[in-house]
Amino acid sequence: MIRSYKIRLLPTKEQEKMFWEHINGARFIWNWALNYQMENYKNGGKYIFRYRLIKEISRLKELPEYEWLYEISNRTLQLIMFDLDFSYKMFFTNKNRFPKFKSKKHKIQAFPIRSERFYFKEDFVQIEKVGKVKFQTNYNIPVAKYINPRIKCINNKWILTFGVECENQARNLNKNLMGIDLGVKDLATVAYGDDCFVFHNINKSKRMKKLNNKLKHLQRNVSRKYHTNGNYEKTNNILKLETKIKELYYHISCIHQNYLHQTTHKLIELLPKRVVMEDLNISGMMKNRHLSKAIGEQCFSEFICQMKYKCEWNGIEFVQASRFFPSSKACSCCGQIKKDLKLKDRIYKCDCGNVMDRDYNAAINLMRYEV
Numbered sequence: 001m002i003r004s005y006k007i008r009l010l011p012t013k014e015q016e017k018m019f020w021e022h023i024n025g026a027r028f029i030w031n032w033a034l035n036y037q038m039e040n041y042k043n044g045g046k047y048i049f050r051y052r053l054i055k056e057i058s059r060l061k062e063l064p065e066y067e068w069l070y071e072i073s074n075r076t077l078q079l080i081m082f083d084l085d086f087s088y089k090m091f092f093t094n095k096n097r098f099p100k101f102k103s104k105k106h107k108i109q110a111f112p113i114r115s116e117r118f119y120f121k122e123d124f125v126q127i128e129k130v131g132k133v134k135f136q137t138n139y140n141i142p143v144a145k146y147i148n149p150r151i152k153c154i155n156n157k158w159i160l161t162f163g164v165e166c167e168n169q170a171r172n173l174n175k176n177l178m179g180i181d182l183g184v185k186d187l188a189t190v191a192y193g194d195d196c197f198v199f200h201n202i203n204k205s206k207r208m209k210k211l212n213n214k215l216k217h218l219q220r221n222v223s224r225k226y227h228t229n230g231n232y233e234k235t236n237n238i239l240k241l242e243t244k245i246k247e248l249y250y251h252i253s254c255i256h257q258n259y260l261h262q263t264t265h266k267l268i269e270l271l272p273k274r275v276v277m278e279d280l281n282i283s284g285m286m287k288n289r290h291l292s293k294a295i296g297e298q299c300f301s302e303f304i305c306q307m308k309y310k311c312e313w314n315g316i317e318f319v320q321a322s323r324f325f326p327s328s329k330a331c332s333c334c335g336q337i338k339k340d341l342k343l344k345d346r347i348y349k350c351d352c353g354n355v356m357d358r359d360y361n362a363a364i365n366l367m368r369y370e371v
C-alpha cells in the first residue's frame with residue numbers, strides 16, 4: 001500500500017520565488033493545453049495524447065514570448081500533461097467532470113516535481129531547478145522510491161507531499177481486544193482488556209477555546225464591515241480580515257489533525273489483536289443540529305479512517321460493529337437492553353446493579369462485539 005507524507009518546507013526568499021514561477025508555469029501550461037485540446041475538439045479533431053502535447057510545448061518554448069518557460073523544470077511541464085491526460089480519462093469514464101481551467105485565486109496552488117531528482121539529505125530536500133530546500137518534520141523519512149512528489153502552497157505555507165510504497169508490518173500483537181466509543185463529551189473512551197482510557201475533547205481545552213473565540217470575533221468583524229459598507233464590496237480591510245480568518249481556520253484544523261494522529265497512534269501502539277468501533281451514521285447525526293457542530297469538530301470520520309489504515313499497516317484486525325448494535329443501550333454486565341436511555345444520561349444504571357460511566361459501558365460492549 002502507499003503511505004503518504006506531508007512535510008513543511010522552509011524555502012529562502014529566492015527559492016520561494018522559484019516555487020511561484022513553477023506554480024505560475026504549471027497553471028499556464030495546464031490552461032494552454034486544455035484550451036488546445038478544446039479547440040482541437042471543436043474543429044473535429046481527435047483527442048490528443050500527452051506525447052504530442054509535450055512536443056507542442058517544446059515548440060512553444062522556441063517562441064520568444066514563452067522563453068520564460070525555460071526557467072521551469074521541463075519535467076514539471078511534462079507531468080502536467082500526465083495530469084491532464086488523467087483528468088480526461090476520469091471524464092471519459094464518467095468518474096469526474098470535465099477538466100477545468102486553473103485559477104490564480106484557487107486557495108491551493110501546486111506543481112509536480114521530478115521524482116528521479118528528488119531526495120532527502122540531512123536537513124534539506126533536493127528539488128530540481130530549485131536546489132536544496134530546508135524542511136521541518138517529525139517523521140522519519142524512509143529512503144525509498146518517492147511517488148508523485150508535489151509542492152503546494154496552502155495559506156502561504158509551503159508543503160511537500162509524496163507517497164511511499166510500503167509493506168505492511170508484521171508486529172507481535174497482544175491478546176487483548178479493544179473497543180472504542182466516540183463521543184461529544186470526550187473524543188474517545190477506550191476499553192482495552194481491563195483498562196479504560198479516555199481522550200478528552202480538544203475543543204474544551206483553554207487553548208482551543210481561545211482560538212475559537214478569536215475566530216468568532218474575526219467572523220463577526222467581517223460581517224459587520226460588509227454591513228456598514230452596504231454594497232458588499234470587498235474592501236482592503238475585509239480582504240485582510242478574510243486572510244486572517246483563513247489562516248486561523250487552517251491553524252485550528254492542523255491542531256485537530258495533529259491531535260487525532262497522536263490519539264490513534266497511542267492506541268495502535270498498544271498493539272491490540274482487534275479493534276472494534278461503531279459504524280457511525282455520521283451524516284444522519286449531522287442532521288441533529290445540537291450535535292452537528294461538536295461532531296464536525298471532532299472529525300469522527302477522520303478518526304475512524306485513521307484507525308482503519310493504521311490497523312492495516314500493523315496487521316491488526318479492524319471491525320466496525322453493525323449500525324444496529326446497541327453499544328450504548330446494552331448493559332456490559334448482564335446484557336439487558338435499556339430502551340429509555342437518553343443522550344443526557346451520563347451514567348449507565350442497570351437493574352442488575354451495574355452502575356458505570358455511559359461511554360465506558362459502550363466501549364466494553366464494542367470490545368466484546370462478536371463478528
Ligand SMILES: [Zn+2]
Nearest residue numbers: 331334350352
Ligand atoms: Zn445489567
